[in-house]
Amino acid sequence: MNLLKVFFPCFSILSLTACSSLPVKPTYVSPAQYQSFNCMQLQAEYNRIQQYLVQGVETPKRTGMGVGLGLGGGWGRGGWGFGPSISFNLGQSSNTKRTEVSQLLGQQDAISQAAKFKSCPMQIVKR
Numbered sequence: 001m002n003l004l005k006v007f008f009p010c011f012s013i014l015s016l017t018a019c020s021s022l023p024v025k026p027t028y029v030s031p032a033q034y035q036s037f038n039c040m041q042l043q044a045e046y047n048r049i050q051q052y053l054v055q056g057v058e059t060p061k062r063t064g065m066g067v068g069l070g071l072g073g074g075w076g077r078g079g080w081g082f083g084p085s086i087s088f089n090l091g092q093s094s095n096t097k098r099t100e101v102s103q104l105l106g107q108q109d110a111i112s113q114a115a116k117f118k119s120c121p122m123q124i125v126k127r
Helices: 002-020 039-055 097-117
Strands: 065-076 079-090
Touching: 039 097
Parallel strands: none
Antiparallel strands: 065 079
């Protein structure tokens, strides 16, 4: 029984730290948004994103509070009907440093795909 009391917390801590050390995978970004860029602009944008990644990504500040007003309907004791509803949302933003890095890596991939399509010579930095 004592073995379980020691093993379970240690296993939990190890599994939680293992998840945070996984490499960040790029989010899909469409290369179509870089279609109007010329070769120099593509390289400049790629370099700007790379410099931002090297300097350290800061997550944008967001408030986690919102108020909503709407019209709802449903089945109740008096039958079917509509009525006003108010909702208050307090929560955590999913915009973390990992999601921001993932978005930036996706933008870099989209830029390199657009450059390849236009036959631009690009200096791609390996991650």
